[in-house]
Amino acid sequence: MQKILNAICDKYTVPQDVKAKGIYPYYRPISTGQDPVVTMANGQKALMFGSNSYLGLSDDPRLKEAAIAAIKKYGTSCSGSRFLNGTLDIHCELEEKLAKLVGKEEAVTYSTGFQVNLGVVSCLGIRGGYILLDELDHACIIDGSRLSFSTVYKFKHNDMESLEKKLQVCEKDAFKLIVVDGVYSMEGDIAPIPQICDLCEKYNASIMIDDAHGLGVLGENGRGTANHFGETDRVDLIMGTFSKSFGSLGGFIAADSDVINVLKHQSRSLIFSASMPPANVAAVSKAIDIMLEEPERIENLWKVTRHAQEAFKANGFDTGHTQSPIIPLFVRDTEKAMTIVKLALDEGVFITPVIAPAVPEKDVMIRFALMATHSCEQVDIAVEKLTGIFKKLDIIA
Secondary structure, eight states: OOOOHHHHHOOOOOHHHHHHHTTOOOOBBOOSSSSSSBTTSSSOOOEOEEETTTSTTTTOHHHHHHHHHHHHOOSOOOOOTTTTTTHHEEEEEEEEOOOOHHOSSSSEEEEEEEHHHHHHHHHOOOOOOEEEEEEOOOOHHHHHHHHHSSSEEETTTTOOHHHHHHHSSSSSTTOEEEEEBBOOOTOOBBOOOHHHHHHHHHHTTTEEEEEEETTTTGGGGGGGGHHTTHHHHHHOOOEEEESTTTTSSSSEEEEOHHHHHHHHHHHHHHHHHOOOOHHHHHHHHHHHHHHOOOOOOHHHHHHHHHHHHHHHHHTTTTTOOOOSSEEEEOOOHHHHHHHHHHHHHHEOOOOOOEEETTTOOOEEEEEEEEEETHHHHHHHHHHHHHHHHHHHTSSSO
């Protein structure tokens, strides 16, 4: 007799259906680091435009050396949570460095960026309070709000009139937390932080920025979205991840000391998870040093970003409202998006599709992401190949 679990799972055949068409775009094995050119497991070379390594540091020899040295000294795991036996001196040193980087009193690290948002939003979402989310916030923010005891409202993307209407229905003296992405991970546009801060002051609300895609990209020496707008003092919580610009794995939240104190003792995804391994901690610390010492990395990132944005627009692509190295190429058709990914890889360009439920069907896109280690020549090759593919599928004229 078939178990109920298997009977339920057997009904889910979407991946199999896509594989049968030969356009399955996920879990494609790569046998090298996240460099501008990668080698696929079958030996094929491809230009990498699907990575979040904005500063191009994930395969940097200096990060590798720092990670190796940490393993030699501390081992491969802390074998416990930060709360109990898993706090190393290098965790504390990194947290001091992060707090200084983003201009806050204290910071605390989590094992992943997902766990930061899950743990912070759920912990701060007290009963009788309100959490207000941009409708395009990352999934981990949404999941964190679902685990909270607060009432959750969503407002239209980057729409301050919509946000104010939501704030107006909240109890005047209740706790209110607005959570937004600094740079939106799929659309590539930036949250209007000054206007949100104005509304926070008007309605006595707090603001948290998920700056996973802003750190290393925006602000002075890559200090992030709040710094970019000169609003660090008015932003209450700044969250960041280490798997993008900092070439490692993990995440952090920075805020006033009293807020960090609560999170250190109440945030479940921090207390009940093993701490960041030594190698990851050391790699992040070295990445921050490099970012601050080599501003030319960010300069080149923006050089190739502007070049790519102009090239795609000149060739008739719909790139939405991007303001960052994340460039959406709107397709608005799921099967065509998957077909584009397959055809692009055949021609040596690695890109990724963004489909429902990550975005509505009408916003299905190809996500084209730049790194500081890309060249304008590599961008031109990719634009030329993608232009041919988009024309072949009648997406652009």
